[in-house]
Amino acid sequence: MQKIAEDVWHIDTLGYVNAYIWRWEKGLTIIDTGLPWQGGKILKAVEELGFKPEDVREIIVTHADFDHYGGLRTLRAATGAPVYVHAIEAMFFKGRWRRWPNLRHPLGLLYLPIHTFLMLTFARIPRMNPDLLVVDGEELENGLTVVHTPGHTPGHIALLGKERGVLFVGDVMVNRGGSLALPPAMFTPQPDILKQSIRKLARLRGVEIAAFGHGPVIREKAGDVIRAFAKRVAPPPKRRPKKAPTRAGVPRQPKASPAPKQSSGAEKK
Numbered sequence: 001m002q003k004i005a006e007d008v009w010h011i012d013t014l015g016y017v018n019a020y021i022w023r024w025e026k027g028l029t030i031i032d033t034g035l036p037w038q039g040g041k042i043l044k045a046v047e048e049l050g051f052k053p054e055d056v057r058e059i060i061v062t063h064a065d066f067d068h069y070g071g072l073r074t075l076r077a078a079t080g081a082p083v084y085v086h087a088i089e090a091m092f093f094k095g096r097w098r099r100w101p102n103l104r105h106p107l108g109l110l111y112l113p114i115h116t117f118l119m120l121t122f123a124r125i126p127r128m129n130p131d132l133l134v135v136d137g138e139e140l141e142n143g144l145t146v147v148h149t150p151g152h153t154p155g156h157i158a159l160l161g162k163e164r165g166v167l168f169v170g171d172v173m174v175n176r177g178g179s180l181a182l183p184p185a186m187f188t189p190q191p192d193i194l195k196q197s198i199r200k201l202a203r204l205r206g207v208e209i210a211a212f213g214h215g216p217v218i219r220e221k222a223g224d225v226i227r228a229f230a231k232r233v234a235p236p237p238k239r240r241p242k243k244a245p246t247r248a249g250v251p252r253q254p255k256a257s258p259a260p261k262q263s264s265g266a267e268k269k
Contacts, residue, residue: 151194
């Protein structure tokens with residue numbers, strides 16, 4: 001486990017995925033819950049910091065992928081903490097939507113049978129009514145601000161801790177050995193919308209530390225790194241060219257005046 005900022009820890013014993021602990025005045029917030037068998041490891045990390053399960057006051061899930069909600073059942077049972085998700089993402093947890101790979105991508109189609117098997121067995125989304133449905137720009141009591149960042153999933157969120165300069169990115173982008181990259185295309189059904197989300201994160205100011213769902217934490221000048229990445233993979237769309245001004249000495253075409261009304265025969269009499 002690594003301390004990445006004041007009262008912020010990265011649980012780095014989960015292998016491919018990351019989870020985080022955020023401490024505030026009323027207790028702990030756990031951000032993402034790893035794979036289905038990793039809830040116990042997250043509880044152990046809480047205990048290693050000198051806390052008890054009941055010190056966990058809330059659990060925030062950035063999005064409905066099984067490597068982010070996997071340990072949710074274990075953690076909720078052990079801590080009794082409320083679960084927060086975006087209002088749109090709640091549709092997955094309520095059982096109204098199913099999470100699908102990108103079926104317009106060849107690998108997404110190939111993966112579909114495996115994905116279906118996982119969703120019907122040990123990687124099933126926990127059926128629940130989340131305790132708090134958050135929305136874009138909402139400032140939580142724990143000091144985190146919600147940033148709605150769809151594309152990878154429709155209700156994906158990032159979380160900004162302004163005072164500590166920490167941005168929890170989720171899967172908007174991944175850090176592969178010090179180089180930022182897009183999340184796998186086969187798991188990202190709306191890549192154009194994802195690029196809008198990347199530009200949105202690039203506009204945030206005061207981001208010194210970036211904590212990713214996958215890959216190592218960037219601990220210095222993370223905002224600059226994200227802006228450089230956005231410039232490379234998600235440049236702003238080209239604006240429409242301005243209307244060309246009329247050349248000097250050439251009058252504008254006058255607007256057509258309405259045709260005069262024809263007087264009726266009755267009026268002539």
